[in-house]
Amino acid sequence: MSRIRLKPHSGLNAAEVTIVSDGANTTPTKEGGNSECHTSDASCKICFGPQAQDCSSCFKVHIFTGYILDQDRSCVAQCPSGSYANTATQLCEDCSPNCEACIDTSDNCDNCTKGSYRLFVHQGHCWSNCPE
Structure with a gap:
C-alpha cells in the first residue's frame, strides 16, 4: 500500500487514499518508452519529466473515479473549483x-x-x- 501527497484543494487527506496500480507497479513510466520517470508525484502513472507537473496520466484510486490531471498537469483526487472531472479524457476541464x-x-x-x-x-x- 502506498501513501501519497495530495494537493491542498483535493479535499482529502493521505490516510483516505490508496494507489491502485492497474496491474503492474506504481512507478511512473516515461512517455514513449519503458524507462522510469522518477517524478516526485506518486500518483503519476505516465510522465514526461521529473517534476510533479510532468504527468500525462494518473494512477486510479479506490474512491471516486480515480486521479485526474488538473490544468497544472498534476494528479489530483478532486478537480479545483470552477472545473469538473471529465471521465472520458481524465482531465479537469473548466465549467x-x-x-x-x-x-x-x-x-x-x-x-x-x-x-x-x-x-x-x-x-x-x-x-x-x-x-x-
Missing part, C-alpha cells in the same frame, strides 16, 4: 462561464456565478429568472 461549479459536463451547473445579477440553477442550467 461554462455561468457555472461556478459543475458536475460531469461543463454546462451541468451545481452553482451559478455571481455577476451583476443573481442566477438560479434549474435542471443544471443557470437562469436569471425562474423558468415556468
Whole structure:
C-alpha cells in the first residue's frame, strides 16, 4: 500500500487514499518508452519529466473515479473549483462561464456565478429568472 501527497484543494487527506496500480507497479513510466520517470508525484502513472507537473496520466484510486490531471498537469483526487472531472479524457476541464461549479459536463451547473445579477440553477442550467 502506498501513501501519497495530495494537493491542498483535493479535499482529502493521505490516510483516505490508496494507489491502485492497474496491474503492474506504481512507478511512473516515461512517455514513449519503458524507462522510469522518477517524478516526485506518486500518483503519476505516465510522465514526461521529473517534476510533479510532468504527468500525462494518473494512477486510479479506490474512491471516486480515480486521479485526474488538473490544468497544472498534476494528479489530483478532486478537480479545483470552477472545473469538473471529465471521465472520458481524465482531465479537469473548466465549467461554462455561468457555472461556478459543475458536475460531469461543463454546462451541468451545481452553482451559478455571481455577476451583476443573481442566477438560479434549474435542471443544471443557470437562469436569471425562474423558468415556468
